[in-house]
Amino acid sequence: MRQKLVVAILGALILGAFASLSFFSSPVSATMRLRIEDVTTGVGAVVTDTDGDGVLTFSGAVGSFGVNVTTGLSKPTIGGITDLGQIDLNSVNVLSSGTGTLRLTLEDTGFVASPLSSLNFEGTVGGTLTAAAGSTITVQSWANGNNLVPDLGLDQAVGNIGTIGATPAGSVTAWPSDVTFGTGAFSSTGVGTFDNGPGDTFSLFAQVSINFAGAGSVSFDENQKAVPEPASLLLLGSGVAGLGLLARRKRQRCTQ
Numbered sequence: 001m002r003q004k005l006v007v008a009i010l011g012a013l014i015l016g017a018f019a020s021l022s023f024f025s026s027p028v029s030a031t032m033r034l035r036i037e038d039v040t041t042g043v044g045a046v047v048t049d050t051d052g053d054g055v056l057t058f059s060g061a062v063g064s065f066g067v068n069v070t071t072g073l074s075k076p077t078i079g080g081i082t083d084l085g086q087i088d089l090n091s092v093n094v095l096s097s098g099t100g101t102l103r104l105t106l107e108d109t110g111f112v113a114s115p116l117s118s119l120n121f122e123g124t125v126g127g128t129l130t131a132a133a134g135s136t137i138t139v140q141s142w143a144n145g146n147n148l149v150p151d152l153g154l155d156q157a158v159g160n161i162g163t164i165g166a167t168p169a170g171s172v173t174a175w176p177s178d179v180t181f182g183t184g185a186f187s188s189t190g191v192g193t194f195d196n197g198p199g200d201t202f203s204l205f206a207q208v209s210i211n212f213a214g215a216g217s218v219s220f221d222e223n224q225k226a227v228p229e230p231a232s233l234l235l236l237g238s239g240v241a242g243l244g245l246l247a248r249r250k251r252q253r254c255t256q
Helices: 002-020 230-255
Strands: 033-038 043-048 055-062 065-073 085-096 099-112 118-131 136-144 156-160 171-173 179-181 184-195 201-213 216-228
Touching: 033 055, 033 065, 043 055, 055 156, 065 099, 085 099, 085 201, 118 136, 118 201, 136 184, 136 216, 171 184, 179 184, 201 216
Parallel strands: none
Antiparallel strands: 033 043, 033 099, 043 156, 055 065, 065 085, 085 216, 099 201, 118 184, 118 216, 136 171, 136 179, 136 201
């Protein structure tokens, strides 16, 4: 009887330890979605990470554009170790033979954080736009503490596509306003703060729009990640520093 009680107590302690670490973890879920659309012609495609491996890859013609190896990444492939969640949208290159606008949207839900906690998230982007003068690339990242994302529509192969849903209420941007770059190399970092809702999950989504004024190409990588508020990180750092100081004192005692 005593042995069973000890086992039960140990089991509860182990479960409690894992629960305390859940603030830094994200579950696997097939919720990542990617929408690629030729805004000018109203043609596009929508795909979902149905196998839940955190990887989506698209290559092919979309309207007047050639989209070569455009990839979306999310949990469990990236994120959830030093951050609470992360998504990444990148493209080897997008080619255009004339004028037009291509828009790419990546989103995922179900990232885990403590309810009613304040979180920071960072958006970064970099790449090269080689095209006619007047061509631009516009980028923005969002986090939503109520785990909401825009409606991308049903999954479909390349074809006529409906309008994309509006940005959900309560979404917070990484950059104060959409960041836009002209031709040449570009890079930028934006930081936002959002409050997680009464539930324990939040969402991340990003959008990249490329406006070609003529023939050209673009390669880019857009990444965003959410982290605990600075106070939480400071406490974590203080704890690690305290452990280091304790270890140093033990070593000093051993050498005396």
